[in-house]
Amino acid sequence: MIGGGAAGLNGALMLVRSRRRVLVIDAGQPRNAPAEGVHGLLGRDGMAPAELLALGRDEVRRYGGEVLDAEVVAAERDGTDFLVTLAGGRTLRARRLLVTTGVIDVLPEVTGLAERWGRDVVHCPYCHGWEVRDRAIGVLASSERALHQALLFRQLSGDVIMFADGVTFSADQREELAAAGIGLVEATVSGLEISDDRLSGVRLTDGTVVERTVLAVQTGMTARADLLAGVGLRAVEHPMGIGSYVPADAAGRTDVPGIWVAGNVADPMAQVGASAAAGAMAGAVINADLVTEDLRTAVADRRAQELAEVSS
Structure with a gap:
């Protein structure tokens, strides 16, 4: 073997x-x-x-x-x-x-992401979903497949936001996100905010920080x-x-x-x-x-x- x-x-x-x-x-x-x-x-x-x-x-x-x-x-x-x-x-x-x-x-190239991998940066709702239930979850898109991932995490929390990060979603997909109660942030992600050794937010290129305690990514x-x-x-x-x-x-x-x-x-x-x-x-x-x-x-x-x- x-x-x-x-x-x-x-x-x-x-x-x-x-x-x-x-x-x-x-x-x-x-x-x-x-x-x-x-x-x-x-x-x-x-x-x-x-x-x-x-x-x-x-x-x-x-x-x-x-x-x-x-x-x-x-x-x-x-x-x-x-x-x-x-x-x-x-x-x-x-x-x-x-x-x-x-x-x-292979992780997305976002500052601070690799250091949080397997902790509060996750990818599989079946592997980690129960452990992050009811938390403020972000989903970092790297392709349109992120829509499916976001829907799975939406089962586990009422507070889910999709970070498009350069991915273009169709009008139908935007409607699906809205109908599922998933927010959509269009701006590009530049890094993560960490407080007390925990993820506290997702930082955008314009300096805005969106509060999140979990980030789901596609690898x-x-x-x-x-x-x-x-x-x-x-x-x-x-x-x-x-x-x-x-x-x-x-x-x-x-x-x-x-x-x-x-x-x-x-x-x-x-x-x-x-x-x-x-x-x-x-x-x-x-x-x-x-x-x-x-x-x-x-x-x-x-x-x-x-x-x-x-x-x-």
Whole structure:
């Protein structure tokens, strides 16, 4: 497994429980690290991301799996296997790869925004919405998709303002915002106002500060897939225009035989539960694939032995 988040660990769990030899290689850069808790995950709602991953690692190790804290920088084909190169030059060999390296969130270039990311600057109403309910929420537009985001946050608060920030909304969209009770500020945003280590407002280029205690943003999501260039697998633009991803079928199987993907690298919008489920599916299918390969090898060996016995 390249990547030790929910997808990678759940994929590993499926495989080690099938008595496969599994190594999870994790660079320690989880996407949700800034968040206080994981939400929308049955039985684990509100758990700190680091605690969830620690539990997952323990479960994988309980069945004999290994977890290595390291960064994979390249992968290449070597016969029927793969060679994986770590930062520092060490190489490892694997029959199959499950890549769960996730995405990098590219934030809007607004002064002070990155420092508040995952705290009072958020992006997902399902991940953070309940925690910011009934607060003064701003939505920073980077495309017309912000309208949908604003409507979702409007379910959670009666005080929502859209900051157009250069995005042009149609007359119909303006009518929808008004009908939903969402304010619209046309001016460009220049930065954030912070008081007592909390977001207190959104500053416009004309110097006006609009009081807000939460700002929802749209991020660009870039798949961490450069390490796969050596096997001819690259990230492509997502059809929804939200960033890049590595295409795969429903089980995570890519166009390169022997390589599966799961989690945000394959589905940038997947939450932790969906990522874990995708990892479990990929793990099960990888095991079945190995069973089939092992059977072909066993049949070939049996035939060769019978032929040798006849020849002698």
